[in-house]
Amino acid sequence: MSFKDSGDKEYDLCIVGSGPAGLITALEYTRLQPEHSVVIIEYGDSNTKTKNDLDDSIQVTNLTNHHEPYECTNKGFGGTSATWGGRCVMYDEVDFVDRPIIADGCTWDLDLFRELDKYLARSADYFECGKAVFNINEIPQFKDERVAENFREGIVTDSVVERWSMPTRFGSRYADDIAARPNLTVLRGYEAREFVDLQGSGHFSILKIRKIGQAELFDVKAKAFVIAAGAQESTRILLRNSQLFNLLPALPAALGKYYQGHLSGKIASVRFYGGATKTDYGFLRDEEGIYLRRRFQFTDKFLTENNLLNTAIWLDNPLYYDPKHRSGAMSFMYLAMLMPILGKKLAPAAIAESITKGKRYGISRHIGNVFRQFPKSLVIPATIFYKRYLLKRKLPGVFLFSPENRYALHFHSEQIPDVSNRMELGPDRESLVINYSLLEEDINSVIKLHKVLDNWLRETGCGELEYWYPDIDMSTAIRGMSRDGIHQSGTTRIADSPERGVVDRQLKVWGTKNVYVCSSSVFPTSSQANPTFFLGAFAVRLAEHLTKQL
Numbered sequence: 001m002s003f004k005d006s007g008d009k010e011y012d013l014c015i016v017g018s019g020p021a022g023l024i025t026a027l028e029y030t031r032l033q034p035e036h037s038v039v040i041i042e043y044g045d046s047n048t049k050t051k052n053d054l055d056d057s058i059q060v061t062n063l064t065n066h067h068e069p070y071e072c073t074n075k076g077f078g079g080t081s082a083t084w085g086g087r088c089v090m091y092d093e094v095d096f097v098d099r100p101i102i103a104d105g106c107t108w109d110l111d112l113f114r115e116l117d118k119y120l121a122r123s124a125d126y127f128e129c130g131k132a133v134f135n136i137n138e139i140p141q142f143k144d145e146r147v148a149e150n151f152r153e154g155i156v157t158d159s160v161v162e163r164w165s166m167p168t169r170f171g172s173r174y175a176d177d178i179a180a181r182p183n184l185t186v187l188r189g190y191e192a193r194e195f196v197d198l199q200g201s202g203h204f205s206i207l208k209i210r211k212i213g214q215a216e217l218f219d220v221k222a223k224a225f226v227i228a229a230g231a232q233e234s235t236r237i238l239l240r241n242s243q244l245f246n247l248l249p250a251l252p253a254a255l256g257k258y259y260q261g262h263l264s265g266k267i268a269s270v271r272f273y274g275g276a277t278k279t280d281y282g283f284l285r286d287e288e289g290i291y292l293r294r295r296f297q298f299t300d301k302f303l304t305e306n307n308l309l310n311t312a313i314w315l316d317n318p319l320y321y322d323p324k325h326r327s328g329a330m331s332f333m334y335l336a337m338l339m340p341i342l343g344k345k346l347a348p349a350a351i352a353e354s355i356t357k358g359k360r361y362g363i364s365r366h367i368g369n370v371f372r373q374f375p376k377s378l379v380i381p382a383t384i385f386y387k388r389y390l391l392k393r394k395l396p397g398v399f400l401f402s403p404e405n406r407y408a409l410h411f412h413s414e415q416i417p418d419v420s421n422r423m424e425l426g427p428d429r430e431s432l433v434i435n436y437s438l439l440e441e442d443i444n445s446v447i448k449l450h451k452v453l454d455n456w457l458r459e460t461g462c463g464e465l466e467y468w469y470p471d472i473d474m475s476t477a478i479r480g481m482s483r484d485g486i487h488q489s490g491t492t493r494i495a496d497s498p499e500r501g502v503v504d505r506q507l508k509v510w511g512t513k514n515v516y517v518c519s520s521s522v523f524p525t526s527s528q529a530n531p532t533f534f535l536g537a538f539a540v541r542l543a544e545h546l547t548k549q550l
């Protein structure tokens, strides 16, 4: 749809961005307020699939620990849900508690966490991940089962589960619902540029937008605005629009700062002592057929008392690229991933890279593995291919049984909100520079929690860890393997004052009366959790809040 100024038309609500956050806000709001008009401004159109000016104008200073811009987001209808994995994970209480290790960076609180509870079920509906129950002990079907023989819950737990979405691609999944709502307009191929406050009162009434590739600006008038452009772009929009903060004595000091992702990687395997067939190494399916998977976690009390970062550790396959695993199926999948065209079709770049580690290694030994276990090496991948690509609810991942009862361990850890990890405008005031690295304390926490898991497994007679690196090399190994940029939080954080944060607890930008941010950038702490499911709950809550406001 092409667009000229909205003239006298004033929309009730204007939303920037059509990713999960923008679409959930729009769908919820138009459901609650069917008489109100909503417009979504979406940068992506069919021409932005390969190249776009936004990603081209991002500079990442540390490509060891942060993905390239094109690997981090998608610009198009449905946003980054076009390639997301679909892992739906819940935040924990500890993420809302200010602990010494967080260094005064926890600017939200437990009241907010509890309030969000009310919106989880609705978020789960949008993500099509079943009931918003994230603990297996509350699911009768599984409640008495443990991850492995002899495992007992204590300071280490095995009952927290992640749920898996279809994965829902928001653009295609909700296109018909959007088309069926006459009060919802989508403008594709337009960039949100500048907010205008005609009275200087903090009430912004116009958003200037431009068609991609053109300079001319058009006005969109609305009673309220929601910036849901993903963490990087929402932050860039606020940084470019410093007039949003004109009523404050200064720009919020936290804007663009405290950028966090997750530490992620593998440094050890676990060997369970009990029966191999009793180990819950793969996916569970609940009564609705939703895929679930267990994670080792540590109790909130233990993390708080020991000043450690919230971390999940799950059973995984050994490294694909290393033919030492001797699995024909894994070698076949690794070789397929290396194929120039096929490899790109099988997984998004960031995921493919996490499997191949960018290495071409031991090709002839991989081929040997494939032949040795023929035909299993082909039958297993073929079954997985069918379940993963041809079924409506896709098999979310591939986890293979180990007859030796030995599994790699994958860690996914919270990161300290550090002021030097930040997004800022470049000298042209348009480009975005991303500074991101890991602190030694981030890494030490990961190492310590592996030791805690090891001790717990030994104490309970369940198993033990086998480390892949000597102690002295562990920190360097983690620094070299951990790479994020696809889970982004912290840069427009929630706080109860503009001195500490950028938005208030209703997600309203401090200094404005009617501009909101709905993005994981508002999360002050990063948890062990992937952010999108919880962001969905915030979007549902925001729609309800706006309904009361407008």
Ligand SMILES: Cc1cc2nc3c(=O)[nH]c(=O)nc-3n(C[C@H](O)[C@H](O)[C@H](O)COP(=O)(O)OP(=O)(O)OC[C@H]3O[C@@H](n4cnc5c(N)ncnc54)[C@H](O)[C@@H]3O)c2cc1C
Pocket (backbone or CB within 6 Å): 016, 017, 018, 019, 020, 021, 022, 041, 042, 043, 044, 054, 071, 072, 073, 074, 075, 076, 077, 078, 079, 080, 081, 083, 084, 085, 086, 087, 088, 089, 190, 191, 192, 193, 228, 229, 230, 231, 233, 234, 237, 348, 350, 351, 486, 487, 488, 518, 519, 520, 530, 531, 532, 533
């Ligand atoms: C490979 C990959 C795998 C992932 N897997 C998972 C997972 O398993 N679980 C999980 O929780 N998270 C995952 N994520 C992260 C997840 O995709 C994001 O958290 C989620 O998409 C964020 O939703 P959003 O609506 O805030 O932003 P986005 O989905 O990024 O959407 C933002 C939209 O805003 C538009 N936009 C940006 N700037 C402007 C502008 N100036 N004007 C107009 N429009 C604009 C963009 O074009 C885009 O369509 C993954 C990400 C990647 C890259």
